[in-house]
Amino acid sequence: MTFANFTKTELKNLFRKPATDKYPNGPASLKESTRGHVSNNMDACVLCSVCQMRCPTGAITVDRKAQTWTIRPFSCIQCRRCVDNCPKKSLSMQKEYTEPDQIKKEQVFDLSDRQKEVLAEQARQAAERAKAALEAGKKKSSE
Amino acid sequence: MSVLSFLILFPFFIAFVLFFLKKDSLVRSFIVFIGAAGELSLSVYFAIDSYLYHDIEMGTFYLSETHDLDMLIAALELCLMLVVFFLAVKYKKYPVMILSALGTIPALYMDLTGKSTTMASHIKVDHLTVIMVLVVGVVGSLICMYAVGYIRDYHRHHKEFRDRSGYFLSLLFAFLGAMMGLISSDNLTWMFFFWEVTSVCSFLLIGYSRTPEAVHNSFRALWMNLLGGCAFMAAIIFCIYVMEITNISQLLVYASLPTVTVFPVAMLAFAALTKSAQMPFSGWLLGAMVAPTPSSALLHSATMVKAGVYLLLRLSPMMCGTYAGTMVAVIGGFTFFAASLLAITVSDGKKVLAYSTVSNLGLITAAAGCGMEEAVWAGIMLLIFHSVTKSMMFMSVGAYENSTGSRDVEDMHGMIVRYPRLAFIMTIGIFGMSVVPMGMCVAKWAALRAFIDSGSVYLTLFLCFGSASTIFYWIKWLGKIFSVSRGSERHKDNVPAVEWIAMYPLAILAMVLCLVYPLISALAVIPYIQNAFSGSVSRLVTAAFESGSAGGEGIIAAISTEDFIIMGVMLICICLLPVAMKMVNSVQERQVLSYMSGFNSGNDRSFYDSHGEEKDQWLSNWYMNGLFGEKRLLPFCLVLSSAFVISMMTVCAIGGLFI
Amino acid sequence: MTEYSMISVIIYLIFAPFIVSILSGVDRIVTARMQGRCGPRLLQPWFDLIKLFSKESTAVNGIQKILVMAHCFFAIFSGAIFFAGGDILLVLFALTMAEVFLILGAYSVNAAYSEIGAQRELLQMMAYEPMTLLTAAGFYLSAGSFRVTDIISGNVPLILKMPGFFIGFCFVLVVKLRKSPFDLATSHHANQEIIKGLTGDLSGPVYGFSLLAELYEEALMLGMAGLFFLTSDRMSIIAVFIAIAVIMFVMSLIDNIFPRVKWETLLKTEWIVTFFAGGGNLIILSLIRK
Amino acid sequence: MAAKRSVIPFGPQHPVLPEPIHIDLVTEDEKVVEAIPSIGFVHRGLEQLVTKKDFGEMVYVAERICGICSFGHGYGYVKTIEHIMGIEPTDRARYIRTMLFELSRMHSHILWLGLMADAFGFESLFMETWKIREKILDMLEAATGGRVIFSIMRIGGLRKDVPDDVMKGFLPELDKVVEGIKACEAAFLSDPAVLGRLKGVGYISKEDAIALGCEGPFLRASGVEHDNRMRGYAAYGDMDFKIITSDEGDSYGRCYVRIHEIYESASIVRQCIEKMPQEGIYVPIKGFPNGEHMTVIEQPRGGACYYVHASGKKFIERMRVRTPTFANIPALAKTLQGCDVADVPILVVTIDPCISCTER
């Protein structure tokens, strides 16, 4: 039993630099692996909706008509499931977290023009293939 | 003289009449009213008369030849003894018979042989007498008025007891008369007689309801008081046979010879300790709480217990630095401290008051035992303030009980809204008992100074610790009164008008006294002290004189004019509070619920409990029974104080008789 | 009232809250540093106070508000008597009166935590009052008067005559400055079983009044601590400042190296210290005097 | 005659306990004569999510049963499924899981120490412990990417590898943590003022502790040598550690057990890092689970049971978690009788309540 034995620790602390981070006057302490927010590389996304299906909180909406990929950061629990499951590896986890805000904003990513072309090209090809198949079918049936 | 004898005899007369008016009637109420009002005005008249037309500086003496009266008194004494005998046999409490006989028979003998009178007069009126007459007359009479209304309600609530209210009222008046006799007697035998009358009256009052508890408590009160009576008798015998004196004032002449006076003083002091319910004897006063409230108020606050401290204050010039003085001071200080702790542990309003009475009497006792002028000054002041405030407290508790059926402090929750008028009285009472600038505290202040001056460390310590504890139980009581929950409504109190007639003047008196006490001090208390102490310049007092702080001037200096003005300002501020309350309340603001961990069920009274139901929140005060509980602390205190009293008495007896 | 006392009262009335705010700001920074943190700004306590007065005033009932204001008034009042050089016993009694109003205010809201706080505050008063009264007695014995003006007119600092009283008084200070281990009735750390105790149901300006009163009260308590060091010599004022600085430092250290005790421990500790330190010193002083 | 008892609500909103637990307290002075706890303020009903989220997605829900033992809950659920599906994770996964589990235990125990200090009014001790805890959070973040929710668990192994150099970097940090805790230990276990608040407070005898089904440090503090890690799941079978017990049975004993468990955990983490096997971190899975199983693992607060009932579909039938706090509540209710009001927070904290997982 030693009386008031915390004195030493306290006095040591008193004459040491405080352990406090500088934030917000300095940088936030983010690690390499920190899961912050999800971002989409719209050059690679094919709007396949796998991420939307996988997201446990339904934070992602893929709108193929408007060609947008939307995330609601105020619903995202940073589980990284979408990132892991994206077939095109277009999603990535950034280490910066979403800024607090007064309203629950959505973040809409428009497909990059290049990718739009790519997709449009793909769609055309797909349509052609479908058409071809259809015609082939017709032929068959007519035959 | 005629005024005085009227003052003593008039209550007896009223008592006699009331004894035969068994039924509650307008006539009876009227007679009580007349009796009380008469006694009150008489005592005031007497005081003025004494000041204007008599020499109260040195004391006015009456009745030096009293053979016939002595015979009458002897006869009455015999009657008293017979009453005690009768009841003792009836309830099979035989030991009290011995005590009664031990006290009465020598008195009879001396009265009959004429030993009890020398040429000295039997009655003496000086400043202290006037003060006491005023206290007893004013407070006591108001209590009698209060009693009329009270006893009626009492019997309405307690159908199980036989209505003997005529007898009750008659006893109250008899008591008043006895007190008047006691405080004006100079002759020890006479004093003894009145002393015994008060003992027996209180005994009868305590046993009023005749429940086993009441009977038991009344006999306890009786034997303790009779034991004191025996000691009183021993002192008388010593005075008459050894010192050949019969009067207190003669005894006081010997003040500078402590070896001579130590025995009678010790014996009288012992008697006073029993009467004032000091520590080993405090039990009877607590037990006396079974009696209807007016008798509690009368016995405990205004009168009977004051007889003890009155005697001590009279004897105080002989106590400074003597063994008897030490005994009294230590017991007083100890009682002050211990009883305040005990008062913390009880929640029955009357019991709190009883303990607080014991405690305050302890302080007065200590002041008397200390024997310094300043201390005596404080003692007398305490006595005055205490009588007024405490009787008011008792009355309001009684009125509350009659209105709600409970006198428990815990049930006084939110009283300020429910019964504002009664709460108002109680608040004044509690403030009066506990905080500056009200009287009690001021007197305590003077006492503290005196105790320090007298160099008695133990008294200083007792006072410091005791007054800290005092605050605790008073303020928690007051807190209960102030705990208001939203939505509680004003109830109609069924307090009869006569009770208000008694309570309002006392409340006003309590406030006024705070403002006029310098006047009382200058007019009565200081002159008395200067006279009383002129013949007895003990060593200690001399020392105090030299340091320039004792004597009349010193006492006033204890509380300077400046301080007095400051206190006046404080008092006025407090009085302005209700007004401020009205003003502030007129400003509208958002009302929020009281905090209940976020689970308030919509009003300030209940929350949702673990079963999702509304549950009433109940808040109770602390009683610290684990620490100072009656079971734990009381036996210890009794043993300690008994041991101390016995050893000190032995020392005094041996010292006084054989050396 | 002499000119001096006039001036000191005015200084007290105007500057005491500000000065004490800074002192407690320093205290908070030192505490934070001891805990390895940066801590708040120096004027933080002052900001807190000002903020409260600009908040909405909500109340549980009207009685509470006036009682708290009365508390504030009497707290300031008792300090004023002290700094005017008045009777120290009267100061203590007036302070008690002020406390009583605060306690009643806490009772008046009929809320569990306020009431627990009120009971504990009462208990604390019961615990420390003997010591404050004894300290007054000590001053009286060693300076021959209860008046502050007389007490400070000696030639030697009274601490030399009254070390026991000083020790006891420091225990009182721990309670009055509401420091751990004795901060039972409210708590200056937000982490205890009662939520700010008896101030728990005050909000906005009303709470502001109680904080203001607390600042004045602290000024008074520190002033009383200063009495132990002040003499007729002007330079002794420096000693007073040093003493107060040391006291404040020791208080924050104590605050940081103790857990909170329970009420029984508080009562017993305070009374035992009072009895031995205060009583012992009292005996010695009485003997010397004879 | 009015009762000299107060009836007061304690919680759900209460400063000493961020946990919304409610207790009806009946007190006499400051003594508690009756205490009826109530829970349910955090009840979300997440066990029913099995009908809405498939068995793989449920891992994320399981991790969020509690943010303090997040890792443990994830592990418990995953292990149960793995058992049902007959999957044996790789050695490296087992070791990393063990390491993370023990780091979580350390952070949880240190957190508890802080709250305990807070409960008896020792603010600077609270600050000191939490200062130390940040080091462990840094390690966890470096390893998993999250400070409190790790999202690293997957059925069949781990979702992400922890690089060896990162783990090596933990070793010196661990020493610092242990050193810091040693300083705090002095205050917790040998300062008379602290002892006054801990010794004899909330005593539970060995027999009672067993009969009431207590768990974890609470149980061990009553002298029962029981630690589910001894069942040898994950890599505990390969580790060298001992069960800490104390015979005090009171709050002091609980402090003692937890402080010494921190040292043990640090040693386990070290062993894991030193013996870390080098191979893949997960085995692929196929199909859906079918069957039922109950896993018992040792969470920081004691044994937790995970019960899964699956019938070969994508959505499992039932998942149930019985958490240690739930098991300790009856004992808490018992210790509260007769304590002081000032001790209520201490007692509530001694079971280290995680109401979140208790109510799910």
Added chain:
Amino acid sequence: MLDGLEIVELTGLLNNIKAVKTDGFSLMQICATKIDESYEILYTFGKGYDIRNLKTVVREGEHVPSITDMFEAAYLYENEIHDLFGIAVDGINHDYKGTLYRTAEETPFR
């Protein structure tokens, strides 16, 4: 796949549990699972590292006896089962009567 699993009739439940108690086991948990129209109740007991499970099947409307006489701490589990599954449990020593969880949806697992 459960350790020491034993399936018992509802009527013999108490006796079986008594036997378990006599063997020195203490209660670990009680939980219910809804299987089609009936409920399985699983009692888990532990002694050291041994585990024993008792399972009983309760049909809609059937009452389950409380085991709080034997295992004091069972009250929380039994209340929970009552609140979430709506299974009536008779004779709980501390019956919250459906207020342990005050849920938006009554007996959500029913």
Added chain:
Amino acid sequence: MRISKSPWLLHYDGSSCNGCDIEVLASTTPRFDVERFGIVNTGNPKHADIFLCTGGINSQNEDVVRQIYDQMPDPKVVLACGICACDGGIFKDCYNILGGTDTVIPVDVYVPGCAVRPEALIDGVIKALKILDEKAEKMKRGEYKSLTSAEYAEKLKGMKTASDKEKEDENA
């Protein structure tokens, strides 16, 4: 004198998983030390300026949250901390979760994160302080009074019926 120099904070754990709570608590400890901004963690609604709510709202705690909010004196701000408090998070499909904090009281700042990081919390508080100052300004001019929880419920009802109507229109 700005009110934001002394923001006192009250934290209530709605039905969070504790993850956010310990981060809130961590932000008061040496590493993040929010006392730098004068923030004191009071725990008493009557002293608080900032209400920091973690976790979603369930049917047992909705009244508690409302009551705490109502007991706070104006001006006050509410911070919803963590995804659960923002919109119910991963638990929003649970039968007992009504939604985020904004289902019962008005929220001024949403702080996302699961769990919310202390740094994010600091950012959120700083944002909230600006709002607090604005409210104080308006209050001084008598233009502002915060909604009580009951008024807020009314407002929500109004909003809902409006949007419901739209939906109905669409359907029609």
